[in-house]
Amino acid sequence: MRYVFAGESHGPCLTAIVEDVPAGLRVSESQINSDLARRQSGYGRGGRQSIERDTVQVTSGIRFGKTIGSPVTLTVRNRDWENWTDRMAVFGEEPEGLVREVTPRPGHADLVGALKTNTDDCRNILERSSARSTAARVAAAGIAREFLADLGVEVFSYVNRIGEAEFREESPFVNCVNYTPLDIETSEVRCPNAQATRAMIAEIERAKAERDTIGGTFRVVATGLVPGLGGYATADDRLTARLGQALFSIQAMKGVEFGMGFEVARRLGSEVHDPIVLDRERDCFTRTSNNAGGLEGGMTTGLPLVATVAMKPIPTLMRPLATVNMDTLEVADASKERSDVCAVPAAAVVAEGEVAFVLVNAYQEMFGSSCMSDIKANLKSYKARLRTMSR
Ligand SMILES: Cc1cc2nc3c(=O)[nH]c(=O)nc-3n(C[C@H](O)[C@H](O)[C@H](O)COP(=O)(O)O)c2cc1C
Numbered sequence: 001m002r003y004v005f006a007g008e009s010h011g012p013c014l015t016a017i018v019e020d021v022p023a024g025l026r027v028s029e030s031q032i033n034s035d036l037a038r039r040q041s042g043y044g045r046g047g048r049q050s051i052e053r054d055t056v057q058v059t060s061g062i063r064f065g066k067t068i069g070s071p072v073t074l075t076v077r078n079r080d081w082e083n084w085t086d087r088m089a090v091f092g093e094e095p096e097g098l099v100r101e102v103t104p105r106p107g108h109a110d111l112v113g114a115l116k117t118n119t120d121d122c123r124n125i126l127e128r129s130s131a132r133s134t135a136a137r138v139a140a141a142g143i144a145r146e147f148l149a150d151l152g153v154e155v156f157s158y159v160n161r162i163g164e165a166e167f168r169e170e171s172p173f174v175n176c177v178n179y180t181p182l183d184i185e186t187s188e189v190r191c192p193n194a195q196a197t198r199a200m201i202a203e204i205e206r207a208k209a210e211r212d213t214i215g216g217t218f219r220v221v222a223t224g225l226v227p228g229l230g231g232y233a234t235a236d237d238r239l240t241a242r243l244g245q246a247l248f249s250i251q252a253m254k255g256v257e258f259g260m261g262f263e264v265a266r267r268l269g270s271e272v273h274d275p276i277v278l279d280r281e282r283d284c285f286t287r288t289s290n291n292a293g294g295l296e297g298g299m300t301t302g303l304p305l306v307a308t309v310a311m312k313p314i315p316t317l318m319r320p321l322a323t324v325n326m327d328t329l330e331v332a333d334a335s336k337e338r339s340d341v342c343a344v345p346a347a348a349v350v351a352e353g354e355v356a357f358v359l360v361n362a363y364q365e366m367f368g369s370s371c372m373s374d375i376k377a378n379l380k381s382y383k384a385r386l387r388t389m390s391r
């Protein structure tokens with residue numbers, strides 16, 4: 001299952017087309033809309049979110065609430081488009097006195113994109129490099145999430161750091177499965193701990209008061225996975241690499257760790273690797289810890305998959321950094337426009353969807369892709385075989 005997506009940040013709408021969708025998958029419009037609402041949420045979001053009310057319109061691939069095996073087209077309208085019809089007109093002449101974006105923001109794609117594509121207006125770059133496109137990606141991911149839910153796999157996320165404010169967890173790679181959606185989604189920063197939530201909000205307030213921006217880290221967790229997804233034999237098979245690629249495909253993501261992550265470099269082998277034991281009740285091999293974050297040899301171990309992702313601070317600052325005016329070649333302040341102060345909680349929702357797509361593909365490779373009934377039958381027989389290997 002893969003998707004393409006298109007649409008400018010201030011154009012009429014965003015579109016995603018999802019291909020290789022198996023037939024017979026039940027899809028809920030309200031579930032997709034709820035994910036879109038989660039992506040719009042989070043303390044520190046800017047004025048744009050009070051304009052947008054993201055909802056999905058599906059125009060192909062689904063009949064009576066179930067997929068029929070054809071590509072699924074999903075559209076999310078940009079309500080802000082009404083304020084941009086002149087500056088973002090698809091056809092016609094450039095309007096008289098059009099203000100071009102010539103003071104590229106350090107940290108955004110403005111300058112390098114303009115150099116690459118030979119334009120004197122960074123708007124041509126920022127309209128696509130903007131993370132507004134993540135609305136289309138989350139809508140598309142709704143299909144992947146339904147696929148996984150049908151196989152008993154759940155993907156969720158939570159924020160564990162904003163700036164200096166950290167949610168300190170006891171054995172997070174094992175205990176994170178106990179956080180409930182209620183704990184996470186009722187927090188204004190999508191952190192399941194009330195005290196840490198308050199500290200994170202204070203960090204965002206501090207950045208805002210200084211007319212600055214702030215980043216943080218979040219975890220993406222997938223539960224209910226079978227062992228063996230992905231592969232050890234080729235570079236392309238390795239799920240670790242595929243997950244890293246997917247997570248780094250999101251704007252502003254600067255680091256990805258699985259399980260203990262960078263900490264493994266400081267520890268001895270005996271403190272890192274997860275001892276193997278037999279669970280005689282559930283007839284399966286399991287581990288006494290999950291420092292690997294559910295991945296070994298490029299494959300899932302069957303324990304929760306836990307990725308921790310770092311997001312850099314938002315590049316648009318209300319106290320702008322220095323830049324160079326591309327018309328005059330003189331020192332200037334970088335563009336200062338409406339912007340988020342912090343978007344870590346929103347980015348975590350986007351990351352859930354990207355992880356979901358990677359997992360769907362791994363399931364399809366092992367268990368088929370044409371219809372859900374065949375995929376489920378193949379998965380059932382795989383699980384039965386695994387049981388015989390641990391009996
Ligand atoms: C959900 C989300 C919201 C974002 N909101 C803004 C924003 O309001 N203003 C801004 O300058 N950058 C914002 N960004 C970050 C930029 O899109 C990103 O830094 C830019 O595309 C450059 O990409 P890079 O950081 O991967 O180099 C946001 C990113 C995400 C994931």
Ligand SMILES: C=C(O[C@@H]1CC(C(=O)O)=C[C@@H](OP(=O)(O)O)[C@H]1O)C(=O)O
Nearest residue numbers: 046048129130131132135337338339340
């Ligand atoms: C619109 C969204 O995020 C946008 C991401 C973004 C950027 O530069 O990445 C810049 C801002 O856009 P605008 O200039 O229109 O306010 C954010 O609001 C969204 O997430 O829905």
